[in-house]
Amino acid sequence: MALEAVQPGKPQHDEFKKFMLQRGISMETAKAFYVGVLRNCVAFPKVSQPGTFGPEEVREKLQAALPQGDPRLLDGQYVVQRIKLRGLKEKKFTQSVPGVDLSGLFGWHLVKPSDTEIVITEGEMDALAVYEATKRAVVSLPGGAPAGLTGELVDKIKARFKTVYLWLDNDEVGLAAREKLAQHFGMDTVRFIGQIGQGNKDANDVLMNGGDVEACIRNAKPAFEEPFDSVQDMKELIRNYMLHPEPLGESFDGFPSLTSLVGGFRPGELTILTGPTGSGKTTLLSQLSLHLAQKGVKTLWGSFEIKREALLSNMLRQYAGSLPEKGRAILRPETSFLSDEEVLGRLDQFATLPLYALKFFGATDVVDVLDSVAYSVTEAGMQHVIIDNLQFMVSGGGGLANAPMTSWDRFESMDSAIGHFRQIATQKRCHVTVVIHPRKEKEGDMLSLQSFSGTGKATQEADNVWILQKDKEGMKSLDVKKNRFLGTLGSFPLEFAFPSRSFVDLGDNAVKARSADLDKARSFYADENLEF
Secondary structure, three states, X not given: OOOOOOOOOOOHHHHHHHHHHHOOOOHHHHHHOOOEEEOOEEEEEEEEOOOOOOOHHHHHHHHHHOOOOOOXXXXXXXXEEEEEEEEOOOOOEEEEOOOOOOOOEXXXXXXXXXXXXEEEEOOHHHHHHHHHHHOOXXXXXXXXXXXXXXXXXXXXXXXXXXXEEEEOOOOHHHHHHHHHHHHHHOOOOEEEOOOOOOOOOOHHHHHHOOOOHHHHHHOOEEOOOOXXXXXXXXXXXXXXXXXXXXXXXXXXXXXXXXXXXXXXXXXXXXXXXXXXXXXXXXXXXXXXXHHHHHOOOOEEEEEOOOOHHHHHHHHHHHHHOEEEEOOEEEEOHHHOXXXXXXXXXXXXXXXXXXXXXXXXXXXXXXXXXXXHHHHHHHHHOOOEEEEEOHHHHHOOOOOOOOOOOOHHHHHHHHHHHHHHHHHHHHHHOOEEEEEOXXXXXXXOOOOOHHHEOOOOHHHHHOOEEEEEEEOOOOOEEEEEEEEOOOXXXXXXXXXXXXXXXXXXXXXXXXXHHHHHHHHHHHHHHHHOOOOO
């Protein structure tokens, strides 16, 4: 099997050149790696060096069978063991050179005897990207997986190189593979390349997006580090924390009492909310998320109990009940009664807000929901995810629970989902808010931390625990039962204003702020000669 030369006169050449240049790879680099076109596919040769890999008798037979000038010989000494074919438009298949049963590495022929460090990537395009940017010694995993590295290859690499940089895809498969390879090569030898910039999955992404490939390699971390630091090592961290404490989050406009209690809205946190049936949990969260969306917080709703068109219609009415004040909205819900026509008149403006809704409704496969949320945060950049509510979401089973579900199955499924949401919030720096129905309580009794359904994992994992209380007289208040950021706890009264389907904060801080806001609104309307 000969590797066809890529020549300007060939019909595949322009398409091949476009394929490479779109991925940031020059023709010089492609030529250095002997990457060409074969059977209308991009061909990546996997090579070995006689005398380096394989049993002695096999190497001798191979050398004897391949005279100088054989197309499987590169630079007169490296043997093409395998050729991987990838379609110019989509991935196709891998095909081996007939009669050869030795392992080969893409890029091995460019490794110099003086090299003491080597980068190992998951794919051929990543190896090309590393070489394009750094000219470092780099090879790709045979077959893109650790299983492709035979024990002999591992031993040869361990004996030859002082440092092995592993640059595998930044996904679940890649992370698992690098741990396995680190055990093969030795923890003292391996360094992990992981800090490659948001939105980048691999080395080729870094190159295409204008990132610094060399810096990614230099910032690689040892495969093993001591799991602790001394206070002496942490002095600068302590000093910076004392002098520059973590800032407060975005304020909850319309709810100054809540902002005062919890310090605002912050990424990376998990908030859980409960309250009696019909107390207004969804209404409260839609109002809070609306205020945040008006500040540019990209918000994803997962509404499993209320159809999303009903949810968003209610949010539109809340939005339409705002008073304009020099480009910003001052909410005056108790007097904001608008007709349906007036509300719909704000729909186009409402649609410009960064609000999104999952397509799921009712009992849903839990795994599908978790995968969709993870995708939305990672790929679409969602900053706030709201799940309303957990019981409805997990009642569909699907991988985390069996159907039909027992009470214990449901609790296990809820705990597993909470664990996943905690992980998404922490690792992806996204704020996740989850509504959980309470256990059955006597009507009018005040709820507590023990009122949340489930095993207690949700309240343990959460950074913020809120309870929308409703007493025997029907008076409502928001009770902050856990606040990991500031530690302050407390509650403040709420009043529901039906015309705008919104809550009014009646706390002391809110009354003062609200009075000032109304004064601003009156002044604005007077300036515009409008009736207030």
